[in-house]
Amino acid sequence: MRGLSVWLIALLVAFVATVQIRSQAEVERSLVGVDATSLAFLIDDLHSANDTLASEKADLTRLRASLQSGQTGAADQALTDEAQRLRAIEGLVPVQGPGVVMQIDARGLTALDLEDALNNFMAAHAEAIDVNDHRVVTGVAVEQTSEGVTIGGAVVAAPWTLSVIGDSARLAQVAELMSQQLRADRRVRTATYRTVTDVVISSVISEKPFVYAIPS
Amino acid sequence: MSRLAGVGVVAVVALLVGFILADQVRSQLLTPSNQVARYQALVRSVQDLEASNAGSRRQIADLRAQIDALESDAAARSATTQALQSQVSDLRAHAGLVAMHGPGVEVLLRNGVPGPDSGGGSGYLVNFQDVQDVVNLLFAQGAEAVAVNGRRITPLSSFSGSEGQIVIDQGPPVTSPVKLDAIGDRNRMVAALDDPSALPGVRARQVQFQLHLTFEGLPDVSLPAYDSSLQIPNVAAS
DSSP, rough: OOHHHHHHHHHHHHHHHHHHHHHHHHHHHSSOOOOHHHHHHHHHHHHHHHHHHHHHHHHHHHHHHHTTOOOTHHHHHHHHHHHHHHHHHHHHHHHEEEEEEEEEEEEEHHHHHHHHHHHHHHHOOOOOOETTTEEEOTOOOOOHHHHHHETEEEEOOSSEEEEESSSSHHHHHHHHHHHHHHHHHHEEEEEEEEEEEEEOOOOOOOOOSSSEEEOO | OOOHHHHHHHHHHHHHHHHHHHHHHHHHHHHHHHHHHHHHHHHHHHHHHHHHHHHHHHHHHHHHHHHHHHHHHHTTTOOHHHHHHHHHHHHHHHHTOEEEEEEEEEEEOOOOOOTTTTTTTTTTTTOOHHHHHHHHHHTTTTSSSEEEEEEEEOOTTEEEEETTEEEESOOBBBOOSSEEEEESOHHHHHHHHHTTTHHHHHHHHHHHHHOEEEEEEEEEEOOOOSSSSOOOOOOOEE
16 A cells, blocks of 8 residues: 555656656747747837838839829839939938937047947938948948048048938937947047937949949 | 544645645646747747748839839830939949849858857857948958848848847848858959958857858859838938
């Protein structure tokens, strides 16, 4: 009788332990790679991205309808509008609009620091950027040279003034976070920003013809 | 009688201990299973959103192709429209809206292995700054077009993400292995990638975590067209 009780208890303990270990293993297996917090951020990013894509689809659908209508001049108008928009995107024409102007006075900041700052604004949907009268888009080389940081081959000495056009509220959030981080950096003397209703960017980039790339 | 009372007390105590044990076991088991359910719900949400994202990008690519065809029809009937379309075609190519090919390089970044002294850190994972640094280096060496895991880089492209997740523009996250393709002077780009002083962050982690960086020049690299949004609602021409 006593032996049977011991066996029963051992069986029960083994069962509970097995269930517990299996549950734990299942959690660990599904958690490989990404934690739940990162997934939540990812969901937020994807929602925002999908909203932007939906807006683009709506614009393109309207444009297609306009072209299909066969209205006189519809194609010319669509092409003219697109040319103007693409020139602004590629930094080929002066632009203006709401945004922020950020000033960073520092000694010893590198090209990587500037690239990170520019990328932070780009990630906040910056639509046009200028640094000390040099237009910047993704693809313009920001490099570290013996003379200092260069943008498109031209030396850009501190203090840096970053003029950014886009959604002012969103850009201001990023500028605030960057200012806080920069002020904690011993190399930085001052880092300030202001929201501006009409940022004017006069600098432009010269279009470079393709040498190697061919349309497929 | 007193023996019977003793058995009764033991039975009650055993019952209580049993309840406490059962409750403890139940609460121990519930937490992980709830975690799994919550995690799986999050994963399902991500999968649904990614599927919707891919569908939208396909539709955008289709719409752009249809608009291009309609504009070509109009251009065939008007010299003015033809001149405008030629200008726009060039601008589209520079903005990344046209599939391109040509000589270039292929760069591969792959996660390393967690080091014994990494302290649970994510230094062994390829992160968005690594990708951003390689893209910047390629452009600085004259790359005319760049794509990351088939996602074309545009003048408005940005890189973000956390841990090993790399988010480019409005696309779903990219994870290791990350393949970067660039069209341009392949000898110049290969020489820059080969320079031990370039990409200091990646090179340090190559040593510490065996992060993987390889590259090769190729005679013909093909890059897809950008398939997401290029809206600039706040910008006006001066």
